[in-house]
Amino acid sequence: MAPRNSLLDAVKRCADDHQEPTAARSAISRGDVASHASSTAANDSNGTRIITTIGDVEQLRSVWTSFEGHRDGDIDFYLEFIRSSSNTLRPHVIVFYRDGEPAALLAGRLDLNRIDHRLGYIRLPSVRSRALMFMGFRGEQTQANCTPIVESLLETLRTGDADYAQIPTIHDSGIYRAALQLPSFVCRDHLPELSQNYILRISGDFEQVYGQLSSNLREQIKRKKKKIQADFKGNAKFICYTQPDDLESVVPQIEEVARKSYQRGLAVGFNDNVAMRRRLAFCAARGWLRIFVAYLGGRPAGFSIGTVCNKTYTSDFLGYDPQYRDYSVGTVLQSALIEKCCEDGVHVIDFSAGYADYKKRFGNDSMTVARVYVFAPKAKGIYLNGVKTVTASLNKTAKYILASGGLLSKMKKTLRSRAWS
Numbered sequence: 001m002a003p004r005n006s007l008l009d010a011v012k013r014c015a016d017d018h019q020e021p022t023a024a025r026s027a028i029s030r031g032d033v034a035s036h037a038s039s040t041a042a043n044d045s046n047g048t049r050i051i052t053t054i055g056d057v058e059q060l061r062s063v064w065t066s067f068e069g070h071r072d073g074d075i076d077f078y079l080e081f082i083r084s085s086s087n088t089l090r091p092h093v094i095v096f097y098r099d100g101e102p103a104a105l106l107a108g109r110l111d112l113n114r115i116d117h118r119l120g121y122i123r124l125p126s127v128r129s130r131a132l133m134f135m136g137f138r139g140e141q142t143q144a145n146c147t148p149i150v151e152s153l154l155e156t157l158r159t160g161d162a163d164y165a166q167i168p169t170i171h172d173s174g175i176y177r178a179a180l181q182l183p184s185f186v187c188r189d190h191l192p193e194l195s196q197n198y199i200l201r202i203s204g205d206f207e208q209v210y211g212q213l214s215s216n217l218r219e220q221i222k223r224k225k226k227k228i229q230a231d232f233k234g235n236a237k238f239i240c241y242t243q244p245d246d247l248e249s250v251v252p253q254i255e256e257v258a259r260k261s262y263q264r265g266l267a268v269g270f271n272d273n274v275a276m277r278r279r280l281a282f283c284a285a286r287g288w289l290r291i292f293v294a295y296l297g298g299r300p301a302g303f304s305i306g307t308v309c310n311k312t313y314t315s316d317f318l319g320y321d322p323q324y325r326d327y328s329v330g331t332v333l334q335s336a337l338i339e340k341c342c343e344d345g346v347h348v349i350d351f352s353a354g355y356a357d358y359k360k361r362f363g364n365d366s367m368t369v370a371r372v373y374v375f376a377p378k379a380k381g382i383y384l385n386g387v388k389t390v391t392a393s394l395n396k397t398a399k400y401i402l403a404s405g406g407l408l409s410k411m412k413k414t415l416r417s418r419a420w421s
Contacts, residue, residue: 045100048152051093052110054079060095063102064138071309072168073136076286078107081135084278087111092132092156094149096139104139106149106175108132110162115384117391120398123267124391129384132156132165141174150178150374157187157376164375164384171368179372186375186382191392193371198363200349206342210335217361221335224328231327232297238336241291244284250291251277253300261319270305270317283307290340294320294333302329304337311347313337334362 051057057064057079064075071077082088088109095105111131117124132153139145153165169176171194180188202209210218228236241250255272263269270276283289288307293300302320306313320329341349351359353369360366373388375381 046098047096048148049095049097050152050156051095052090054082054091057091057093060093060102060105064105064107067105067138068310069136069138071288071307071312071314073107073138074309075107077282077309078135080279080282082109084275084282085109085111086275087113089130094152096145096148098144102139104137104141104145104149106134106153106167107136107138108134108165115164115388117387119391119394124387126387127380127384129163129380130161132162134165134167137169137173137175143174143178146174146178147182150175150182153179153374154183154187157374157381160376160378162376163378163380164373167372167374169370169372171370176370176372179374183374184377186385187377189373189375189385190389191396192373193392194368195353195370196355196360196366197353197369198351198359198366200338200351200363201365202338202342202347202349206339209338209342212364214361217331220328221332224332228296228327228332235297237295238333239293239295240336240340241293242284242287242289244281246291247277247280247284250293251280253293254291254303254305257300257303257321258317258319260321260323262322263319269319270303280305290337292333292337292340294329294336296324296327296329301327302333304330304333306337308341308344308346311345312350313341313346313348314350315352331358334358338362 051060057075061075082091088111090110092108092110093105094108095102097103109132111133112128113131113133114126114128115131117126156162157165167175167179169179176192180192183189200209241247251272254270258264258270258272261269264271280289280291286309288309290306290308290313292304294302300321301324302318304315304318306315306317318330318333320333338349349362351363373385375385
């Protein structure tokens with residue numbers, strides 16, 4: 001008798017059978033209303049509604065913009081992402097109504113992708129999946145608002161529309177607690193991804209902000225600036241680009257640096273492609289874009305890309321050419337970035353989630369952010385949850401052992417050096 005196929009093999013075969021609906025993808029890129037799923041309206045004045053078309057999202061604009069939130073949940077940023085992402089099938093926005101009026105919403109999209117399982121920096125093979133990728137919560141995160149939104153999400157997963165959902169949020173927020181408490185044991189995220197998000201709250205002018213940095217950091221910046229000026233004999237510039245017309249010339253310069261950076265070796269970070277150029281053009285047209293480039297000896301040596309939205313600078317991409325590591329290009333560039341933000345009236349610099357030494361050194365505040373998963377109660381969803389739980393457990397154990405032995409930072413440096421090579 002032939003051996004019985006394992007559940008894992010069966011799931012992988014099923015996963016690769018999914019094909020992206022070309023018609024829906026084309027309709028989204030045109031910006032018209034086209035979706036294979038219809039919006040579900042609440043039956044009474046209190047309930048949830050799922051928005052699955054760009055047209056219906058636009059009808060929420062006045063309500064959406066009345067809520068405060070992170071840039072990634074801005075309605076125009078959200079719609080641009082939906083239209084430009086080659087992996088996105090349609091919008092998926094869960095709106096909770098109270099007394100007939102929208103009280104809160106969770107903005108997301110239905111993507112066709114592969115869940116990102118990693119052991120440290122090493123990306124593991126994964127199966128193709130349909131994923132609800134959420135980008136931001138708008139409204140007050142009370143239990144009364146978050147519970148029905150997560151219940152709606154669970155119902156979508158039960159029907160098989162998606163294999164899992166991913167929710168970025170702040171640790172212990174309302175949506176964080178609801179996403180961990182409401183799903184069943186096999187669908188729940190047992191080890192949510194937590195990380196520190198360092199920020200710099202700006203109070204006063206640049207001299208005041210600079211004076212609040214540690215004496216060691218100030219001395220390093222001063223010493224490296226002096227070395228740069230001496231070695232390049234005044235042929236060193238730190239330029240901020242903000243205009244759409246700048247992109248044609250500066251993007252190839254950024255790519256020249258990015259392809260040499262350790263981030264490229266790890267398959268993360270900036271990559272010059274059609275979607276990236278469209279995103280940068282959109283941010284520039286909105287007046288948000290800030291591209292900082294360090295030029296040493298007339299050549300690009302480092303870059304930092306972000307946006308200024310609602311008085312907050314959000315860091316998105318950065319990198320530097322390893323041949324200039326002795327000049328601490330990234331550190332000096334961050335100093336120039338902070339000076340420009342002070343001039344522009346920025347209140348907060350958000351270094352984005354994930355630990356890095358420079359973030360801690362430049363930041364004066366931090367918060368714990370989380371990425372919470374919820375899995376469908378199907379064979380594939382349970383399999384994905386199992387793999388995620390095992391890899392997360394191994395990562396947590398390995399990090400603890402390395403940190404206890406004082407080896408964690410050395411290991412990171414080794415892996416980044418290999419990525420450079």
